[in-house]
Amino acid sequence: xxxxxxxxxxxxxxxxxxxxxxxxxxxxxxxxxxxxxxxxxxxxxxxxxxxxxxxxxxxxxxxxxxxxxxxxxxxxxxxxxxxxxxxxxxxxxxxxxxxxxxxxxxxxxxxxxxxxxxxxxxxxxxxxxxxxxxxxxxxxxxxxxxxxxxxxxxxxxxxxxxxxxxxxxxxxxxxxxxxxxxxxxxxxxxxxxxxxxxxxxxxxxxxxxxxxxxxxxxxxxxxxxxxxxxxxxxxxxxxxxxxxxxxxxxxxxxxxxxxxxxxxxxxxxxxxxxxxxxxxxxxxxxxxxxxxxxxxxxxxxxxxxxxxxxxxxxxxxxxxxxxxxxxxxxxxxxxxxxxxxxxxxxxxxxxxxxxxxxxxxxxxxxxxxxxxxxxxxxxxxxxxxxxxxxxxxxxxxxxxxxxxxxxxxxxxxxxxxxxxxxx
RNA sequence: GUGGAUGUAGUUCAAUGGUAGAGCACUGGAUUGUGGUUCCAGGCGUUGUGGGUUCAAAUCCCAUCAUCCACCCCA
Numbered sequence: 001x002x003x004x005x006x007x008x009x010x011x012x013x014x015x016x017x018x019x020x021x022x023x024x025x026x027x028x029x030x031x032x033x034x035x036x037x038x039x040x041x042x043x044x045x046x047x048x049x050x051x052x053x054x055x056x057x058x059x060x061x062x063x064x065x066x067x068x069x070x071x072x073x074x075x076x077x078x079x080x081x082x083x084x085x086x087x088x089x090x091x092x093x094x095x096x097x098x099x100x101x102x103x104x105x106x107x108x109x110x111x112x113x114x115x116x117x118x119x120x121x122x123x124x125x126x127x128x129x130x131x132x133x134x135x136x137x138x139x140x141x142x143x144x145x146x147x148x149x150x151x152x153x154x155x156x157x158x159x160x161x162x163x164x165x166x167x168x169x170x171x172x173x174x175x176x177x178x179x180x181x182x183x184x185x186x187x188x189x190x191x192x193x194x195x196x197x198x199x200x201x202x203x204x205x206x207x208x209x210x211x212x213x214x215x216x217x218x219x220x221x222x223x224x225x226x227x228x229x230x231x232x233x234x235x236x237x238x239x240x241x242x243x244x245x246x247x248x249x250x251x252x253x254x255x256x257x258x259x260x261x262x263x264x265x266x267x268x269x270x271x272x273x274x275x276x277x278x279x280x281x282x283x284x285x286x287x288x289x290x291x292x293x294x295x296x297x298x299x300x301x302x303x304x305x306x307x308x309x310x311x312x313x314x315x316x317x318x319x320x321x322x323x324x325x326x327x328x329x330x331x332x333x334x335x336x337x338x339x340x341x342x343x344x345x346x347x348x349x350x351x352x353x354x355x356x357x358x359x360x361x362x363x364x365x366x367x368x369x370x371x372x373x374x375x376x377x378x379x380x381x382x383x384x385x386x387x388x389x390x391x392x393x394x395x396x397x398x399x400x401x402x403x404x405x406x407x408x409x410x411x412x413x414x415x416x417x418x419x420x421x422x423x
Numbered sequence: 424g425u426g427g428a429u430g431u432a433g434u435u436c437a438a439u440g441g442u443a444g445a446g447c448a449c450u451g452g453a454u455u456g457u458g459g460u461u462c463c464a465g466g467c468g469u470u471g472u473g474g475g476u477u478c479a480a481a482u483c484c485c486a487u488c489a490u491c492c493a494c495c496c497c498a
């Protein structure tokens with residue numbers, strides 16, 4: 001039965017058969033976040049467009065082509081948030097969180113919106129989990145944030161992922177480096193692809209990760225960012241690496257990592273999974289020391305990361321990992337005859353009050369149909385109520401896995417289920 | 424935004440211009456109170472949508488929408 005309406009392009013429904021996976025992952029993420037003493041922040045789904053134009057960067061693809069913008073009835077210009085960091089920073093500044101205790105470590109799990117062409121692992125509404133560590137430029141926090149991402153993926157059981165890190169320097173080193181890149185690539189301008197010739201002036205670092213073979217070849221001998229770091233940035237980057245080594249977190253330095261959002265400085269990193277096709281970044285982040293000032297706040301260094309739920313789930317499915325058990329009732333009540341049916345209503349209610357997850361079918365009458373329903377519900381126990389049981393104030397309890405069953409006094413039912421469930 | 428592939432039942436797929444079908448799933452049943460196995464029965468699907476060609480279109484053509492893949496971008 002095809003209905004009249006369909007989900008908007010690039011969006012999708014998370015159906016009951018999938019939603020428990022979401023719950024499993026978000027619960028794990030919260031656990032890890034709390035383990036590191038991060039606390040949740042929840043910001044609105046839309047913000048003033050200017051927030052993103054100023055933070056993500058007016059020239060970035062995200063702002064230029066991918067933002068869902070709209071005006072409200074008073075003509076105010078808003079955008080559905082395309083990413084999570086800028087809103088957190090906005091909120092931090094607006095609420096003077098630097099004055100509040102325990103507000104420097106924040107996490108979120110929230111939908112983001114980008115008007116991209118949909119593809120595997122790429123959607124127009126997608127979910128990100130992320131953290132922000134605000135207020136310090138100590139490289140220990142860089143290492144801590146990276147460690148958090150690493151432990152999260154590891155705890156989920158992922159095997160096939162790698163960590164790549166880089167330092168893109170502060171604005172000083174970055175300018176020098178851009179100059180050097182332009183100088184280098186200009187020699188080969190004629191051989192570069194059309195896109196890269198364009199990138200060369202606007203954002204020369206982008207040429208480094210072009211996939212066209214000839215550009216790739218030229219990029220191989222391009223000057224490395226690492227040679228252009230000033231002393232501070234170099235020290236910082238070395239410490240990050242040292243701390244990661246001390247925590248036994250494996251990584252490779254990839255000087256070609258470029259971040260698409262303008263606000264990044266110094267440390268940049270990505271967790272990659274090779275089974276995802278073109279959309280292989282499971283999680284990415286970096287330091288953004290300049291962002292607070294750009295948004296009108298005090299000079300406040302910070303570092304964070306964000307990861308995509310959809311890609312994480314794809315990776316886990318690829319590796320055949322468990323998402324925990326699907327929720328199911330503990331007990332399913334089967335009632336035979338009108339009298340028992342009526343009685344089952346209060347029995348079910350009583351069990352639920354006792355925190356025993358219980359279901360029944362008021363619709364089905366035959367024992368067989370009800371047993372089938374009990375089976376499908378994946379309930380641990382089936383509770384059978386018939387004439388015999390009603391007469392003697394008992395109930396037959398059946399273990400659906402082993403097939404064992406026993407007739408017990410109604411008065412002892414709750415206790416019996418609780419004891420058995422614990423085993 | 425660019426290029427390519429694909430759209431048939433809930434789902435996976437058949438049907439190459441001549442009556443739309445199968446496996447799985449789903450629902451019911453196989454005499455007196457027992458599920459998972461087995462057997463039987465149950466589908467009026469605008470063949471994504473809209474046009475066109477033809478005596479005749481799921482099938483050929485055009486458009487449109489959607490999905491997938493790649494570019495791009497990034498989570």
